[in-house]
Amino acid sequence: MKFETKIKVAAGAIILVMFTVAILPLLVKRQVAVAITELSNASNIERLELNLLDLLLDAETAQRGFVLTGDERFLAPYHTAVNRIPVVQHALRKEMPGPAETTRLEAIERATAAKMLTVARAIELRRGQGLAPAAAFIAGGTGKAQMDALRTLIDSEIERYAARRADLGERLQSVSNSAANASLVATLTNILVLAGVLTAATRVLRQRDLAEHRANQAAQETQSTNERISRQNTLLFRSADLMHSLELSESSDEAAVVVASYLPQLLPGLSGSLYLYNNSRDLLERKASWGGAAGEPELIEAGDCWALRRGSPHLVTRQSGGLACRHAGAGGEDRLCLPLVTQGDVIGCLSATGAGLSEGKDDQRAWIGQLAEQLGLALSNVRLRVSLRQQSVIDPLTQLYNRRYMDEVLRRELARSDRNGEPLSLLVLDLDHFKRINDSYGHEGGDAVLRKVAQVLRDNVRSCDVACRMGGEEMVVLLPNCGIDDALKRADALRRAIAAGDILHDGRRLHATASIGVAAYPLHARSMQALVHAADLALYQAKHQGRDRVVRAADEADAGATAVPHGS
């Protein structure tokens, strides 16, 4: 049976019992009222019958006194009895509860009438005939016999009514006891039913509380799981975004900037650094740091980090201890170092610190491990791409950029110049009589000269300048944000540095000079091709004028070029 049904049944039982208890006093009251009426009736009858007996006795006494004395005054009680007896009898008739009692009363009435006739006869005899006949009549015993019979009748009636009263008293007592017992049983039943209902209700409420508590717990767990999944999804989206940005990175340095900007969001609450091997692979350079780890060492050796030594993640916590890496500060904070490995090759290390690494944070540590794995792969791809690109744009002999790269950069820089309104200059440089060098010292000698001149160019240009080998012994230097005057000065400085340089080859000292044509944008040309052409023309002029010199391109209005005097 369901709990609700049980409660309804119990409530019905309680209502029934309480209804019984409520109407019980009414039933008892009715029974008591009946009993009391009967009691009062019996008492009245008893009293009236005693009254009747008294009246008869008074009448008899009055008769005797009159007979003995002849004094009428003795007859006063007799007259009273004559008057009162009908009244009492009438009252008795009214009190008779049933036909049996009425029949018995009629017997008493007949006996009373007979007795009163006897008394009246004796009085009459005394009045008419004197004492002797009256005394003889009395002595005849009729009156006495009648009186005895009446007494017996009335006594037996009184006894019967006394018994009836006793009976009614017992009945009253019994009704009262039954009522008390019924009330007690009803109350106890109510108490038991209520106790049962309360126990069941308490149990059900406890079960409901427990079920509610479990439901709340389950809801909380679901909510925290949802939040965790949502956080993980956010992290996964961000990490995918990071990987995409890394795919678009054009250099390791740019990749490092990208990593540094993403890691605070990907590893919230932690700080740390990203170390990558330098080109010579003897040191690791700090390429990025986040979350206040800017004070960490710029350079570390592989031996400074246990993760790099072992080739696997290394965790040190305050709780469980562990070997601290040498590159870690003296703060003694929790630290996790992870080697960045790709295809078995260690390319660097990710070192993170913070409370999020302590015991019980397995998820966090697993996430960092996953991130380090992806970072290793992505950074290795960046390096690979950079290297491939380098190979495609670098001239293998001189390590200068090639013509392809120059075209690309020149287009970009001209656009920037247009945007910024800054001038841009181009130097076209050609070694003088290079054929002779080849002829005199062999092709290797010529190559050594080319390498040396390339080195001079690299050493003497700004980091924003771009030096390229256009082919053969012709080289170009692009000077962004540089006007014609500065360009001419720097061209001449280059020329002098080339001329001053000694080139040792095969134990012999080689010497080379260069001619340089200089043009500026937008002063000498309004397009890329026109600018190169203007610088080429200036170079041609330099060759024509005797070589080892710098010639400025002619302004657009002029057709020729202007030689720059030596030493200018």
Ligand SMILES: Nc1nc2c(ncn2[C@@H]2O[C@H](COP(=O)(O)OP(=O)(O)OP(=O)(O)O)[C@@H](O)[C@H]2O)c(=O)[nH]1
């Ligand atoms: N060693 C070497 N020589 C090269 C290379 N590329 C081109 N050359 C040579 O460079 C020489 C260029 O000679 P030319 O174009 O006649 O000019 P030049 O001798 O420098 O004379 P001017 O330019 O007029 O001063 C040729 O002999 C080419 O074979 C190279 O990669 N290495």
